[in-house]
Amino acid sequence: MEILVCIKRVPDTSENEINVNRDGTDIERDDLVYSVNEWDNYAVEEAIQIRDRVCGSVTVVTVGDEETEEVVRREMAMGADKGVLLSDEVFKNSDGRGIAGIIKAEVKKGKYDLILTGAQADDGAGQVGGMLAAMLDWPYASLATLIEVTDDKKIKVGREIEGGNLEMLEIDLPCVLSIQTGINEPRYVGIRGIRKTASAEIPVHGAGDLGLSPESVGKSGSKIKQLDYFVPDAGEGAEILEGSVDEIAEKLVELLKARGGIK
Amino acid sequence: MVRQVFAYIVHKEGVADDTALEMVAAAKRIDSDASITAIVAGTGADLNVVCNEIASSYQEVWKIDSEALSYPNAEAIRTLLVRILPKEGLIIAPHDTFGMDLAPGLSIKLDAAYLPDAVDIEGVDENRLKAVRQEYSGQVSTHVVCDISGGAVITARPGSFKADESKGAGGQVVDKTAEALEGGFPETGRRFIEVAEAEVGDVDITKSDILVSVGRGIEDEDNLEIVYDLARAMGGDVACSRPVVDARWLEKSRQVGTSGKTVKPKVYMALGISGSFQHQGGIKGSPFMVAINKNPKAPIFQAADVGVVADILDFVPELTDKINGSR
Ligand SMILES: Cc1cc2nc3c(=O)[nH]c(=O)nc-3n(C[C@H](O)[C@H](O)[C@H](O)COP(=O)(O)OP(=O)(O)OC[C@H]3O[C@@H](n4cnc5c(N)ncnc54)[C@H](O)[C@@H]3O)c2cc1C
Ligand SMILES: Nc1ncnc2c1ncn2[C@@H]1O[C@H](COP(=O)(O)O)[C@@H](O)[C@H]1O
Secondary structure (H helix, E strand, C coil): EEEEEEEEEEEEECCCCCCCCCCCEEEECCCCCCCCCCCHHHHHHHHHHHHHHHCCEEEEEEEEHHHHHHHHHHHHHHHCCCEEEEHHHHHHHHHHHHHHHHHHHHHHHCCCCCEEEECCCCCCCCHHHHHHHHHHHEEEEEEEEEECCCCCCCCEEEEECCCCCHHHHHHHCCCCEEEECCCCCCCCCCCHHHHCCCCCCCCCHHHHHHHCCCHHHCCCCCCCEEEEEEEECCCCCCCECCCCCHHHHHHHHHHHHHHCCCC | CCCCCEEEEEEEEEEECCHHHHHHHHHHCCCCEEEEEEEECCCCHHHHHHHHHCCCCCCCEEECCHHHCCCCHHHHHHHHHHCCCCCCCCEEECCCCHHHHHHHHHHHCCCCEEEECEEEEEECCCEEEEEEEEEECCEEEEEEECCCCCCEEEEEEECCCCCCCCCCCCCEEEEEEHHHHCCCCCCCCCCEEEECCCCCCCHHHHHCCEEECCCCHHCHHHHEEEEEEEHHHHCCCEEEHHHHHHCCCHHHHHHCCCCCCEEHHHHHHHHCCCCHHHHHHEEEEEEEEEEEEECCCCHHHCCCCCCECCCHHHHHHHHHHHHHHCC
């Protein structure tokens, strides 16, 4: 099975406090710790496990700048066979549709049976996979937490729906799936593993290589644009307890007692 | 010009989802004079009940009735919608597991803009729809403008728009089945087999009055001990956010949220939980909520009654000691 996994390099929100920059045009990017999008890590692990069961190869692809190469190497260190970087000045500021269009062009150059994306990334949109599937006219299922390869024509997929129930589906190949966290336990890769992929060749494809017109991507190809970043009015919000640890704990115990929080 | 706004109604066992009335509010935020049409797909008596239920909130209710829709397959429904929606229409769906499945592809098939997970809508100027979204796990918000000249697909975050209870729309139910099924029921490469129910665990957190809920901030499985200690001191049960289950540190039956359990405790302690909307979606009945988090910007502080900005690894044992010493 030839599997393509779409990955994105994002600021790690569990590691960083995200702040808006001074003029509200972006977040404060100095000192941010970046990593591969959490959901994508599960997607790559799943692809590797499927390949190891049924043979084939795993390719990771990302749309980004040169710095994005580091996440491609990281996922190759996990066990992906190949990596491709889709990068071009004109790709900057593409919206979800733009990103899906760029990836579609790369898909058309290869021959894939299965494409995996993360369920969502740092923008919380959860759109690229579903758009890509629609552009390719391939079946799509979001939020997969179970994949069983039945044969080379179809797979069995469990989609996680409300309440953690699984919607079991049979899907024809080729198809696109978005992967939900928890589907597996992504393997750990150490610095040493990543170093081993340092010399792996990662081809870079631009708009020309992909046959994309500059107007169809980037800002000009976008139907949705960001005006600004802001922190909403705190509104009511929590009463933040102040004082020494001892004082805070003391106050909290009183509050909890008053609210029936201590039996 | 009166704008026509459509809303796709998610329903189950003859009951419309809460988002049905939230989307009325969202549509009115687009245009207060909008003509608002609900689209309800399903089959049989349940479908009719839902259509009649929401007709008081929508001017028109478009019904699509087919045996094949007894379970909603987003792939098929997408095609049906493309068949009946007018060009350049605006359609809203909830940003839930169904909407996430349906909407991105629908925007491509309609060649319309896609505005995912809107938390607020500020109106339309010419063909520019202005809305608010959140990024980076809700740590920052962003204003976006969406070019809706070619139509738009919008998903509205559940719980973000206050349900429009005004009723009195006196809507008509219009049967769109024939139009939607012209050319037959859509062939899809995806077939529904069954719904496999989530496993039941050893504790039923939906029955607990006091929940001590732990998130990724606990950092390591071994640290869970301090959470159990606190729960024991308080006389409550341990619950958690999704990453703790993903890491296999606690069983799925303890996960609070849209893809986990819906809980209604009196007191909810959120320890090292950022407060994503999917997590908060599982907390009902406005419990007294205490958030303990080292990041003062964590969205959970917006929802909590009382907050402590601290490292849980240090603070939680202190709190446990205080409680045990106060008896
Ligand atoms: C379709 C879908 C369904 C989902 N369903 C659910 C669901 O049912 N339930 C659910 O919980 N999530 C769900 N999620 C995931 C959700 O989007 C978030 O990713 C998740 O809730 C984050 O969990 P968290 O708050 O524990 O982790 P994070 O967002 O990583 O937050 C960790 C927090 O801990 C704080 N912290 C770190 N270390 C410490 C420390 N030492 N002391 C104090 N604070 C610390 C950090 O500041 C941060 O705020 C769903 C996602 C999708 C896409
Ligand atoms: N720039 C990108 N390059 C490659 N894949 C991406 C990119 N942006 C998003 N994706 C994929 O789409 C998924 C969902 O992201 P999003 O639609 O942005 O929420 C991610 O988990 C990735 O798999």
